[in-house]
Amino acid sequence: MAVSDGIRQRAATVQRPGLRRARRRNAIAGYAFLAPSLFGVACFLVLPVLVVIWLSFQSWDLISPARWVGLDNYRSVLTDGVFANSLLVTLVFVVIVIPVQTVLGLFAATLLTRGLPGSGVLRTLYVLPWICAPLALGVVWKWIFAPTGGALNAIIGHRVEWLSEPQLALPAVCAVVIWTNVGYVTLFFMAGLLNIPAYLLEAGRLDGAGPAALFWHVKLPLLRPTMFFVLVTSVISTFQIFDQVYALTGGGPQRRTDVVAARIYYEAFESFSFGRAAVMAVILLVILVAITLAQQLYFQRRITYEMD
Amino acid sequence: MAKRSTVIAITVAAAVVIVGAVGAGVAVLGSRDTGGAAGAKGDTTVTVRVWDEQVASAYEQSFQAFEDKNPDIDVKLTVVPWADYWTKLRTDVAGKSAADIFWVNNSYFADYADNGDLLDIDKTLGSDAKSAWAPSVVKQFTRNGSLWGVPQLSDAGIAVYYNKALLKDAGIDPASLENLTWSPDASADTFVPVLQKLTKDAAGHTADDADFDPASVTQYGYNAGNDLQAIYINYIGSNGGTYQDGDRFTFANPKTVEAFQYLVDLMNTYHVAPSAADTNQNGDFSRDQFIQGKMALFQSGLYNLKNVADGADFDWGVASIPAGPEGRVSVTNGIVAAGNAATEHPEATKKVLEWMGSAEGNEFVGASGAAVPAVTDAQPVYRSYWENQGVDTSKFFDVLKNGTIPAPQGANFGAAFGAYGPILEDVFAGRVPVAEGLQKAQDAANAALDG
Structure with missing residues (x-):
C-alpha cells in the first residue's frame, strides 16, 4: 500500500500537460488496438446501415441511376x-x-x-x-x-x-x-x-x-x-x-x-x-x-x- | 454497465438485421463468376452465360470450333440455373461483373436495352446481319428501332405430347385429337369429354363417372395450369383475348377472362388436370407426371422435346393444340445472346457474337436436338436430327401458320410479375372468382409498372 501511495503522490505532482499527453497516448494506443474490430464494425455494419437508410429515399432498380424520391417509398x-x-x-x-x-x-x-x-x-x-x-x-x-x-x-x-x-x-x-x-x-x-x-x-x-x-x-x-x-x-x-x-x-x-x-x-x-x-x-x-x-x-x- | 450492454444489444440487433436482410440476397445469389481466367499469354477471354444445360453442351462444341479458328480468343461458358438467372444477371450487370455475352429472353431484355447495358446489334454487326435470322425472333427483340441480341433459339409454337397407350386404353384415336375444339360455350366444346375419359382415380373411375374421386387422381388428362408459355397465353390467343397492350397488362379483357375461366374449370370443376397446389409453384410437375406415364396429354413446346424423348419409356406422339373460337393461336418465343455494352473486349466479343449468329456456329444447337436454332440456315439440322429419331416436329411449326399471340414484353416486367404472380396463383387455386382475380392482377401489374 505504501508503495502505491507513493506512486499516486508522485503522479499528482507531475505537470498536467504531461498527464494529458500520457492519457492521450493511452487513448491512441487503445483505439489502435480497437482499430481492426472498429474497421469491421464501420465497414460491415455502420456503413451498410447508412447505405440502406440512404437507399430508402431513392428509387432504384439496380441498373438505372438511383433517383431521389424523398418519402415516396x-x-x-x-x-x-x-x-x-x-x-x-x-x-x-x-x-x-x-x-x-x-x-x-x-x-x-x-x-x-x-x-x-x-x-x-x-x-x-x-x-x-x-x-x-x-x-x-x-x-x-x-x-x-x-x-x-x-x-x-x-x-x-x-x-x-x-x-x-x-x-x-x-x-x-x-x-x-x-x-x-x-x-x-x-x-x-x-x-x-x-x-x-x-x-x-x-x-x-x-x-x-x-x-x-x-x-x-x-x-x-x-x-x-x-x-x-x-x-x-x-x-x-x-x-x-x-x-x-x-x-x-x-x-x-x-x-x-x-x-x-x-x-x-x-x-x-x-x-x-x-x-x-x-x-x-x-x-x-x-x-x-x-x-x-x-x-x-x-x-x-x-x-x-x-x-x- | 447498463449503457454498454444497451449499446451491445443495439449493435447485435443492427448487425443481425443488416446481415440478414441485405446479406440474404447476396447469399442466395452466390458468387459471381470470374472473367479473367485467361489461357495462354496474350489471349483474350470472352465470357458467355446461359441458363440451359442442354444447349450449353452444344455451345461447348460450337466454341471449341470457334477457338480452333481464333486461337487468340478463349471463350468461357457459364451456366446459371433459371431459378437464379434474372436475379444474378441484374446484380452482375449493376456490379459491372456480368459476362461479355449473356442470354436474355422476351420478358426481361427491355430493362437492359432501355438502360444502355446491351450492345446495339445493328451497330455492332451491321443492320444487314439480321436477314440471316428467324424474323419472329428479330421482331421480338427489336425495341426502339434497334435489335438487342443475336437470335440463338426459337421455340417455334406449342403442341400436345400424348401418351399412346393411355389414349388407346380410353379408346381415343390419336388422329381425332386434331379435331378437338375448346370453347367457353359448353355446347361448342369437344375437348372436356375427351379429357374426362383420360382422367382416372385410384379406383379406376374416369372423371365423367359419378363415383369419380377428385382427391385420389392417379392419371391426369391434361396439364391445364399456371403456365404462361405452354398453356394460358395460347388459350388467351385462341379465344381472341389479349395479355398485353404494348407494355400494359390486359388480363381483364373479357375474352381473356373466358380463357382463364375455361382453364380453371378444367382444374377445379372437371378435375382433369393436376391441382394448383401441385403446379402453382412447381413448373415441372406436369412434365414429370407425363414422363412417368401418369398424364395422357401434355401441352408444351419444343423446349421439352429432349426431356420427353430422353425420359419417356413409352410410345408417344405429338398432336396440335385444341382449336379455340379463334382457331389455334400459339405463342412463339425466342432467346437471344446479348452483348454486354460494358465489355472490356469489344472486338473479341463482336467476333464471338458474329460466330453465334452464323449458321456454322448456331448449327451445333440443332445438331444435338437441344433446341431450334434461330439462324434460319441452321434450322434444317434440327429437323433432320429429330426425323432420324423418328419424331415429327411439324406440329410445333405448323401451328404458327394460324396466327400467333406475342410473348410477354416490356420494361419493368420483374416488378409486374412480382405483383400479379401471387394473384394468378389464387385464380388457379379457385380462391378468388376468375373475373375479380384478373381485374386485381391487371391493376397490380400496371401499378407495378408505374412503380
Whole structure:
C-alpha cells in the first residue's frame, strides 16, 4: 500500500500537460488496438446501415441511376398493405414459434439433464436439424408436405394441401422452424440447468419442495440469464426468418407466409424495387432494436448472474 | 454497465438485421463468376452465360470450333440455373461483373436495352446481319428501332405430347385429337369429354363417372395450369383475348377472362388436370407426371422435346393444340445472346457474337436436338436430327401458320410479375372468382409498372 501511495503522490505532482499527453497516448494506443474490430464494425455494419437508410429515399432498380424520391417509398410501403400484411404475418409467426420452441426446449433440456440412458444420442439428434442448412431442410420438408406423392399425406392416407391451403401454410412453416430450432434452444437450457449448484436444489428439497416447486421456484429463476439469451437471439432470428419460407412457400398462398425478410428479398431481387426494400429493412431494424431494448430493460432487474 | 450492454444489444440487433436482410440476397445469389481466367499469354477471354444445360453442351462444341479458328480468343461458358438467372444477371450487370455475352429472353431484355447495358446489334454487326435470322425472333427483340441480341433459339409454337397407350386404353384415336375444339360455350366444346375419359382415380373411375374421386387422381388428362408459355397465353390467343397492350397488362379483357375461366374449370370443376397446389409453384410437375406415364396429354413446346424423348419409356406422339373460337393461336418465343455494352473486349466479343449468329456456329444447337436454332440456315439440322429419331416436329411449326399471340414484353416486367404472380396463383387455386382475380392482377401489374 505504501508503495502505491507513493506512486499516486508522485503522479499528482507531475505537470498536467504531461498527464494529458500520457492519457492521450493511452487513448491512441487503445483505439489502435480497437482499430481492426472498429474497421469491421464501420465497414460491415455502420456503413451498410447508412447505405440502406440512404437507399430508402431513392428509387432504384439496380441498373438505372438511383433517383431521389424523398418519402415516396415510405408512403407506398406504409399505405399499400403489403408490408403491413408482412408485419402481421411475422408477428403471428413469432407469437407461435417462440413460446412453443422455448417450452419444448426447456422440457427437453429437463429430461436430458436427468442422465437417463440414451441422453447422449438424443442430445445429438436434437441439435442435428439446427446444424443442417435451412434451405436444404426446406426442400426436404417441401417434399414431405407435397400434396401429391408427399410423405405426410402418404402416412395419414388423406390428401391435405399443407402448403397451399391458406389456413395451413403458416402453421406448417412454423412447425418446420420450431422443429429446426428446438435442439438449439435445448442446448442452452441444458447448459443453464447443469450450472445450477446442487446445494441449492438440495436446500429446496430439504425445505420440502416437490419437483414442480423446485422447477418453478429454484430452477426457473436461476435460468433467467439463459432465458434472456435464448429469447433475445431467437426473437431476432425468428423475426428474420427467410430460408424456410423461401424454400417452402415463396411467401404464398395469398401472402399468408410472406414474412418481412422474405418480402424484403422479393421486393429487392424479384421486383427490383430497392428503395421499397430498404424502407422495409429500416423499419425492421427499428422494430428489432426496440424489442431488444425492451427485453433488456425487463431482464436487467431480474437476472442474477452470481450463483455461488 | 447498463449503457454498454444497451449499446451491445443495439449493435447485435443492427448487425443481425443488416446481415440478414441485405446479406440474404447476396447469399442466395452466390458468387459471381470470374472473367479473367485467361489461357495462354496474350489471349483474350470472352465470357458467355446461359441458363440451359442442354444447349450449353452444344455451345461447348460450337466454341471449341470457334477457338480452333481464333486461337487468340478463349471463350468461357457459364451456366446459371433459371431459378437464379434474372436475379444474378441484374446484380452482375449493376456490379459491372456480368459476362461479355449473356442470354436474355422476351420478358426481361427491355430493362437492359432501355438502360444502355446491351450492345446495339445493328451497330455492332451491321443492320444487314439480321436477314440471316428467324424474323419472329428479330421482331421480338427489336425495341426502339434497334435489335438487342443475336437470335440463338426459337421455340417455334406449342403442341400436345400424348401418351399412346393411355389414349388407346380410353379408346381415343390419336388422329381425332386434331379435331378437338375448346370453347367457353359448353355446347361448342369437344375437348372436356375427351379429357374426362383420360382422367382416372385410384379406383379406376374416369372423371365423367359419378363415383369419380377428385382427391385420389392417379392419371391426369391434361396439364391445364399456371403456365404462361405452354398453356394460358395460347388459350388467351385462341379465344381472341389479349395479355398485353404494348407494355400494359390486359388480363381483364373479357375474352381473356373466358380463357382463364375455361382453364380453371378444367382444374377445379372437371378435375382433369393436376391441382394448383401441385403446379402453382412447381413448373415441372406436369412434365414429370407425363414422363412417368401418369398424364395422357401434355401441352408444351419444343423446349421439352429432349426431356420427353430422353425420359419417356413409352410410345408417344405429338398432336396440335385444341382449336379455340379463334382457331389455334400459339405463342412463339425466342432467346437471344446479348452483348454486354460494358465489355472490356469489344472486338473479341463482336467476333464471338458474329460466330453465334452464323449458321456454322448456331448449327451445333440443332445438331444435338437441344433446341431450334434461330439462324434460319441452321434450322434444317434440327429437323433432320429429330426425323432420324423418328419424331415429327411439324406440329410445333405448323401451328404458327394460324396466327400467333406475342410473348410477354416490356420494361419493368420483374416488378409486374412480382405483383400479379401471387394473384394468378389464387385464380388457379379457385380462391378468388376468375373475373375479380384478373381485374386485381391487371391493376397490380400496371401499378407495378408505374412503380
